[in-house]
Amino acid sequence: MSADLIEPILWAIGMALLAAVLFTGIGLISGTDETAIVAPLALLVILIGVPPAGVIAFFLAAIIAKHISHAVPTTLLGIPGDTTAVPMLREAQLLRSLGVPHIALQKAISGGVISVIIAIPLSILFALVLTPFAEAIGAAAPWIFIAAAILVAYTSKGKLAAVLALIPFVLIIVGLQAFILEQKDATFTTSFFLGIATGPLIYDLFSALSPAGRRSMTQTGKREFDLAPDVRPAGGTRLPNPFTVLDRQQLAYTSGSAVITSATFVFSPVAMAVLMGEIAGSRIKNGFHRLTTVVSVRNGTTESTYIAETLIPLIAIGLPLSPMAAGPAAPLFNAPPVYTLDAKTGETNNLHDLLSTGEFALFSVIAAVIAVAVAYPFVMRNAHRAATWVMKSVSHEAIIAGFAALICVICLYEGGLLALGVTITVGLVGGLFNRMIGMHAGVQFMGYYVAVLTVPAVLAL
Template sequence: MIEAFLWALSMGLVGAIVFAAIGLVSGTDETAVVAPLTLLVVLLGVPPAGVFSFFLAAVVAKHITHAIPTTLLGIPGDTMTVPLLGDAQQLRELGVPHIALRKAISGGVIAAFIAVPMAVLFAWILSPIADEISDLAPWIFAGAAILIALTSKGRWAAVGALFPFVLLIVGINQFVTTQLGHSLSISFFLGIATGPLVADLFLALSPAGRKTLHRDGPTEFALAPDVRTWSGRMPNPLKVLDRKQTAYTSGAAVVSSATFVFSPVAMTVLMGEVVGARIKNGYHKLTSKMAVRNGTTESTYIAETMIPLIALGLPLSPMAAGPAAPLFNAPPVYTVDTATGQTHNLHNLLETWEFLVFGLLAVTIACLIAYPFAMTNAHRAASWVLKNVSHEAIIGAFAGLILVICLYEGGLLAVLVTLTVGLIGGLMNRMFGVHSGVQFMGYYAAVLTVPAIIALG
């Protein structure tokens, strides 16, 4: 137990520090950065407690610092901050971007501490019917894929695109199995995760596509100074939010934890609108929506990872099928048997109480590192990133990491699979709004549902 705790503590620190820094860089999509690094941690042989703590601390820390570019610069820190942009812009126009930031990240801290025990509770409620759910997994994946597609920006286009995408995965997987003698999974996963990046790289190579990426000049930003409005080293989120904002954020965290099968972005938008409709004062409405929406980014990511992981061991949520996928399926370390639905992953390797303890430990570490940093150094951090951090260098680093992992799994053929899936998936995302969560569910439908349908015949 002591060894597991030390692993959880040390890897939580690594995850929190690394992703608190990554969150400062705008446009760093969670799936494209959290998933590959989590996969690397798994493949390096880190024990289950360390893997879980690393992942949870990473997403919590990133969802604290991702509010810095969103609120101060008006550019999305990642996918989950897009619903915050409108309210953040209005607060910038009022001259209080620092208030928008503090409300957002304080809501995130409160929601994170609520989501962990709520996720364990809801998982405990589902556990008695876990076997029945596992037996129905092929059909649940198909239904979940359609449901998630309907809640995406693409809606019916995303539903229609699922069928050719599933057939593409089935065909490539069959070809790869014939050539290598075994199927691939990590390479498909990386292709989906990095799809928008791969699509943009190909667009940059095309004279016609390059025009869509052209910018007339550098963007100018005006940053508010860092202002300290509290005493002591650690700010208290319960004092940053008023009582009503704390209540709204807490309620949204509970509701969004229970509805773990829905899109995190959709829940973020919905919770903000529900709360906003109850408040008449314009300023209080905007600041409350910032707290609730950023809180929902934390609660959905935590609950949508922990509930399927504890109760089922199957990636039956947009999060579990996306950024958290390495916690479920990272051969040869963690596996999901597509024929039987049997699992060997964190579901089998950690007890329920360990998820609670290590989950709260990871959240605490992330908040202790990222929250005071964001509250006191947002201006300096955002300014430094804008002046010194090269997006090209970040892209190059992740491209190198992806290349190494693909070569490890299946050589050059695996690299080609990642490029193929990434290009097609990225274009589907860019042109039709078929985001990575839909595509991941399509992948699992290809490896689970299609064999089940064939077996019926």
């Protein structure tokens, strides 16, 4: 090993460790949406100047750890840990009714670990297959983005409404960018991303401020949560091995789904989790066995889709051409002034250019090993205690306060009060579109790229 690699490896180890601990904790908090939480924190890591090795390791360790610990609120409290945990909620609930919530949790996180092991090498392999076509894909990017935006919008909850809402949304961004360029001789990126990612929060805060909006948000009492009893068999201090927690059929279905979803990097992770669960479930006759298998397959898919949808576009293309890359992983592609993506020439200067494929492989493996080594044993041993502590001690007000402050600080850093205004504008409009017509943040990120890539290309025709 050359001496030049030692420093990046140390960065990768350190940042992966930080992300693994941080996101194992964040995953325990229900409803912490990946885009809203992971994107701003990844952005932060990039902006404060962490080198590429640390950035990729931080990001991967974050999503891997989060998609292990998000199974805790999903299985023990019956509320989805985040967006991708929604598909396994029903099976988890049913297993909980049968009095075996711990088995749902163990199957889910073991499925996740197996998928991580499969998805990392396969994603890199698929990226290598795609690399020869990268130039052609890059040249066609403006048209690919508009096609992707329409497709992602149509497959969102908003269907046709989300497709049509792209028009005002894109125009708002184009208009804001033109004004910013006139005022500052530069364009903003971060404040747009932040607005899109935290849109639902910004919208809710506005709504809570308005007497009319507040009426629909009023709760009659404290929200009740019913924690499943801790029914694990006593005495077991040995850590269960993910390969023995799953039986052979479950291993086969989870691995098979991970292989398939490592290649289908252009589809939505939630849709793939639902689909893979259906396919595996339809092939298992016994009802009880179907429940446990579907939980492991679905949680496995949340890991493999996230890994593949980050690594494939990063390694092969350098443009954020997947729902994931245009969402939680967006800062890895474009986070000026550190990482840039030139709208006019399609030239990139981001992780794609800064790391070789071999380095991607190395740092991904480091991130995966550390994230699994931190999250898996912690969740296996302490799920019940940790869920209780989070629900009793971490107030939602504190989380909102942290994010509101984070939005202000990052915006002021990027472009002063104008950037803050941009985030509030994009956040309020985006949050409104999200809540009212089901146009989720992924569609809006695609809309951003349509505004900066496709619109200039259309005007140049």
